[in-house]
Amino acid sequence: MEITSSLSNEIARYLDLDTRQIQLTSANMANIDTPGYRAVGMDFEAEMRRIMAGSDGEGIGTETGITPHVFEVDGLIVRPDGNNVSMDRESLNLAEAQLKFKVGVALLKGQYTGLMDAIHADSK
Amino acid sequence: MVPVTLAAVSLFGASLGPPSAAPSTALPTFPAIGAEGVLSAVGDGSAVLAGPPAPFADLLTEAVGQVQHLEQQAKSAIEGLISGRGVDVHEAMIASQKAGMGFELVLAVRNKALAAYQQVMGMQF
Amino acid sequence: MNLFGMIDQSGDAMQAERMRAEVVAANMANAETTRTPAGVPYRRQHVVFASGSGDGSFASQLGSSLPAGMQLPGPLLNAVPGSLVSSSNVAPGVHIAAVVQDTAPPLKRFDPSHPDADAEGYVSYPDINPLTEMVDLMGATRAYGLNASAVQAEKSMIASSLEIGK
Numbered sequence A: 001m002e003i004t005s006s007l008s009n010e011i012a013r014y015l016d017l018d019t020r021q022i023q024l025t026s027a028n029m030a031n032i033d034t035p036g037y038r039a040v041g042m043d044f045e046a047e048m049r050r051i052m053a054g055s056d057g058e059g060i061g062t063e064t065g066i067t068p069h070v071f072e073v074d075g076l077i078v079r080p081d082g083n084n085v086s087m088d089r090e091s092l093n094l095a096e097a098q099l100k101f102k103v104g105v106a107l108l109k110g111q112y113t114g115l116m117d118a119i120h121a122d123s124k
Numbered sequence B: 001m002v003p004v005t006l007a008a009v010s011l012f013g014a015s016l017g018p019p020s021a022a023p024s025t026a027l028p029t030f031p032a033i034g035a036e037g038v039l040s041a042v043g044d045g046s047a048v049l050a051g052p053p054a055p056f057a058d059l060l061t062e063a064v065g066q067v068q069h070l071e072q073q074a075k076s077a078i079e080g081l082i083s084g085r086g087v088d089v090h091e092a093m094i095a096s097q098k099a100g101m102g103f104e105l106v107l108a109v110r111n112k113a114l115a116a117y118q119q120v121m122g123m124q125f
Numbered sequence C: 001m002n003l004f005g006m007i008d009q010s011g012d013a014m015q016a017e018r019m020r021a022e023v024v025a026a027n028m029a030n031a032e033t034t035r036t037p038a039g040v041p042y043r044r045q046h047v048v049f050a051s052g053s054g055d056g057s058f059a060s061q062l063g064s065s066l067p068a069g070m071q072l073p074g075p076l077l078n079a080v081p082g083s084l085v086s087s088s089n090v091a092p093g094v095h096i097a098a099v100v101q102d103t104a105p106p107l108k109r110f111d112p113s114h115p116d117a118d119a120e121g122y123v124s125y126p127d128i129n130p131l132t133e134m135v136d137l138m139g140a141t142r143a144y145g146l147n148a149s150a151v152q153a154e155k156s157m158i159a160s161s162l163e164i165g166k
Helices: A006-030 A044-054 A085-118 B001-010 B056-082 B088-122 C003-029 C058-065 C130-165
Strands: C047-053 C094-103 C106-111 C122-125
Touching: A006 A044, A006 A085, A006 B056, A006 C003, A006 C130, A044 B056, A085 B056, A085 C130, B056 B088, B056 C106, C003 C047, C003 C094, C003 C130
Parallel strands: none
Antiparallel strands: C047 C094, C106 C122
C-alpha cells in the first residue's frame, strides 16, 4: 500500500544525503591534525538532483541506501605537514548541514501531518 | 475552532465576493449561495428572481481544484528548495502551510455540509 | 551512515587532542628537569596522529614507546584507552599512533656549582621552548573545541529526527 507520496520520499532521501554530508564533515574535523590527510567532500546539490531525477517514489526502506560520489576537495591550502583541512570551511559546512536537517524534518512533519488530518477527518 | 465556524457562517450567509475562475495562491473562495438568487430590484419596482443559484457540488469541486493547485505549488517549492534551485526556506514553508490550510478549510466545509445534510434528512415532515 | 558511529569518531578525535594537550603539559612541567629516574635529562615528547582506529590499547603503546623509568604526570598514567570502533569506510577515525621523543640534543648551560654538572661544568637541560608548547596547546584546544561542536551537531540531529514522529 503506497501510503506516502513521492514528495515525502524525496524529502527522506534529502535527509539521508544530509546525514552523509555531516559524516564527511565530522571525519574531516576529526583528522584536522593528521599529517598527510586530505579533506573529502561531495557536491550536495548535484547528488540531490541525481536522486530526484533517478527515483520515482521508491520506498524509504531500500537496502542500497545513499552512495554519493565522494572526492578529495580541491582548492584548499596544504599546510607543511601535508594536511589541508580548513577549520572554517568545516565549521560552516557543519552549521549548514545541521540547518538543512532541521528544514527536512520540518517539511516531512508537515507532509505526514496533512496525511494524518485527512485520515482523521471525520473526528473533527 | 473559530476559523471553521467563520467559514461555515460565511458560506451559508454573507457573500464572499465574485467566484474566482482562475486559480490563484489565495485560499479557496466560496461564491455566495443563493444571495443573488433570491431577489434583485429592477427599475420598474418589481422584484425578479436574478438567476439560478450556483449548485453546491460545483462549489466544492472548484474549491478542491484550488486546493490541488496549492498543493502543486507547494510541491514545486519544496522540490526547488531541496534540490538547491534557489527557493528560499520561508517560501517553501509558506507554500506548504497555505496548502495545508486550504485543505483544512475544504475539509471543514465538507464536514459541516455533511452534518447539515444529515440534519435535513432527519427532519420529519 | 550511523549517527552514533559519527559520535564515536568525533569522540576519538577529542580523546586524541586531549592526549596531545596532556603531552604538552608534561613537556612544560618538565622544562627544567635535569635528572630523571633514568639519570638523563628529560627529553621533549610529541604525539603522532594517524587516521584509522588504533589497534591495541593506548596505554600499552604509550608505555612501550617510552624508555624505562620515564616520569609521567598522573593523568597520562591513568589514561583509559579508547575502544571505540569507527563505522565509516570513507575516512575512519583518528588515533595517536605513537608518542615519540625529540632527538634534538639537550641545551647545555655552564654552571659548575650545580649537582648535575658534568666534568666540564656544563648542565644539560631539555630543549623545550615555552612558545612552541603554548602554540601546540592552543592548536590542541581549538581542535578539541571543533570536534566538541561536531558532537553537539550530531546530537541535535538525532534529537530533531525524533521529532518526525511527534
